[in-house]
Amino acid sequence: MNEIGSENGELESRDMRTILAIIRTIEAEKRTHLAEMRTGMGILTVPLSLLTILIATSEYYDPFSVLPYIVGLVIGIAALSLIGTYLVVKSLRKIRADEKLREETCTDTASLVRQHNDAKNCSV
Numbered sequence: 677m678n679e680i681g682s683e684n685g686e687l688e689s690r691d692m693r694t695i696l697a698i699i700r701t702i703e704a705e706k707r708t709h710l711a712e713m714r715t716g717m718g719i720l721t722v723p724l725s726l727l728t729i730l731i732a733t734s735e736y737y738d739p740f741s742v743l744p745y746i747v748g749l750v751i752g753i754a755a756l757s758l759i760g761t762y763l764v765v766k767s768l769r770k771i772r773a774d775e776k777l778r779e780e781t782c783t784d785t786a787s788l789v790r791q792h793n794d795a796k797n798c799s800v
Contacts, residue, residue, distance in 0.1 A: 695784060702778045705770075705774055712766070712767040712770075713768065713771070716760045716761070716764035716767065720756075720757065720760035722756050722760075726752070730746070
């Protein structure tokens with residue numbers, strides 16, 4: 677009977693280590709997605725800065741004479757805005773999915789701990 681109890685304890689210990697490793701992996705992925713979101717926000721600031729410079733210097737040039745440059749700049753601003761928005765939205769979705777997965781894993785861990793405590797109480 678004692679061997680079975682030690683096997684059970686070893687199995688539960690391995691299960692707990694596996695679950696904790698999964699939680700650490702989920703947290704690492706979350707940090708990666710937060711870095712991705714930070715990058716997206718950084719990319720979003722570039723178009724705003726370019727647009728501010730364009731507006732601030734508008735009195736020093738004739739818009740019709742530099743229209744091709746303005747059109748190119750506006751296209752670049754739109755592209756950077758789309759890329760930044762895409763990165764932020766994608767990372768927010770992944771963070772939400774990671775949180776849901778972590779919550780499910782923690783719930784499994786709590787049930788494993790309860791089972792371990794119940795088994796310990798029954799064997800005493």
